[in-house]
């Protein structure tokens with residue numbers, strides 16, 4: 001095999017992004033390239049990012065992670081979805097659960113029959129047809145049982161909550177065992193090539209100690225700083241704060257309380273929202289808010305007043321700006337993680353965006369140099385996913401009927417991106433959602449949020465009318481009863497963890 005042009009891969013930063021990139025590349029590149037992670041203990045990591053979505057299972061499989069070991073090492077718990085409290089109106093509560101709603105039968109999707117029966121007063125709330133929601137309410141969990149045919153138990157979709165610093169440590173151990181080198185030190189600057197081959201490319205980073213680390217491909221995982229992609233290459237940032245005005249967070253862990261819930265909770269407050277992420281040894285909490293609408297002191301007081309257990313530290317402030325880097329890949333630098341952009345964690349999507357970027361980098365791996373076409377495709381893909389997730393997050397804010405603060409009134413009245421407006425219009429007229437080009441969130445996710453936040457379509461699909469009314473009613477009841485029986489069968493979430501993957 002001929003020697004590839006790219007030999008040295010330098011990963012700048014060792015947070016979740018840096019170590020996920022290192023773990024994935026060291027696995028798929030099988031020792032043919034030198035991979036080095038450079039991180040600074042003094043700077044540290046952002047230290048949050050503990051809730052995920054089901055696609056992370058694929059990442060874990062690719063890098064060869066054993067689920068039970070991973071859960072033990074990261075104090076993890078299982079996640080069936082996100083419960084949203086106070087989002088449509090104060091007092092509302094719904095879940096965006098993972099996996100299916102109902103059971104497919106006949107011609108159109110389950111939700112269309114449900115819409116018809118709801119209008120006739122013959123349907124129960126949508127969540128009663130979701131195993132994720134019903135199991136969450138009962139604090140039950142088990143992974144899918146593929147031997148159970150077409151039972152809802154064979155299709156349980158789930159993700160994880162974990163301790164972010166333990167996850168990075170776990171991935172580091174795994175990566176170092178696969179040959180990844182680690183350098184601790186603070187990077188002061190990068191140097192770029194002058195004339196000759198690849199002018200403008202970054203050729204090395206320089207540490208405070210004076211050490212110079214050369215590379216062919218640089219993966220910028222330096223967090224919000226964007227050390228290479230922004231500070232060195234000045235790529236530019238597209239600001240989305242006019243749609244998503246929250247710009248600060250306060251994070252605080254608190255003591256665990258029973259039961260160990262298998263879901264994330266997001267509770268809307270006066271000018272933002274609070275996350276609750278249950279782990280085995282503590283609960284992670286944070287208040288994401290708009291500094292233009294409330295003070296830091298008020299945000300902290302709200303956070304502390306809404307904890308389930310005793311706080312284990314003082315609230316830690318984090319500042320951010322929502323938006324994306326204009327290019328995620330420029331020259332020989334690929335930005336992964338917070339260096340490529342930021343969307344608030346309302347739907348736990350940032351770690352997924354890391355996974356997606358790493359997957360794209362693998363798909364377009366530049367072993368023999370850098371192709372402008374490949375780079376353009378990578379950037380198109382990255383923008384598409386950022387924009388579609390942005391729309392989904394905006395949906396939660398925009399679709400509210402709250403009248404208790406200017407924050408919520410402004411969100412309800414703002415104009416939204418055309419791509420989101422089209423989705424809202426389609427749903428409003430016939431209850432339809434169209435998933436385009438493999439965007440991250442499927443129909444079922446959009447429907448749960450739109451219904452959960454009280455958007456009732458004017459009509460349902462005409463084909464849902466063609467079935468006999470009584471048969472449709474029985475079909476819905478049958479689904480509900482099967483789900484209830486399945487939930488009875490499932491073990492308690494805490495008991496499942498105690499049996500399979502309790503931290504030592």
Ligand code: FAD
Pocket residue numbers: 012013014015016017018038039040041043044045046047048049050051052164185186187188221222223224225227249286318320336337338339345348349350351352354
């Ligand atoms: P960081 O964790 O900031 O790591 C940056 C790395 O670069 C560090 O190792 C640092 O030492 C190094 N570095 C920086 N500068 C230098 C330098 N000069 N020299 C040497 N090293 C340097 N995502 C989710 O999926 N789910 C969530 O629930 C979630 N919650 C979040 C809540 C908040 C409030 C925020 C802000 C983010 C959240 N995220 C969440 C996003 C998630 O935290 C990040 O996607 C994830 O942690 C990856 O961060 P990172 O590795 O890109 O950056």
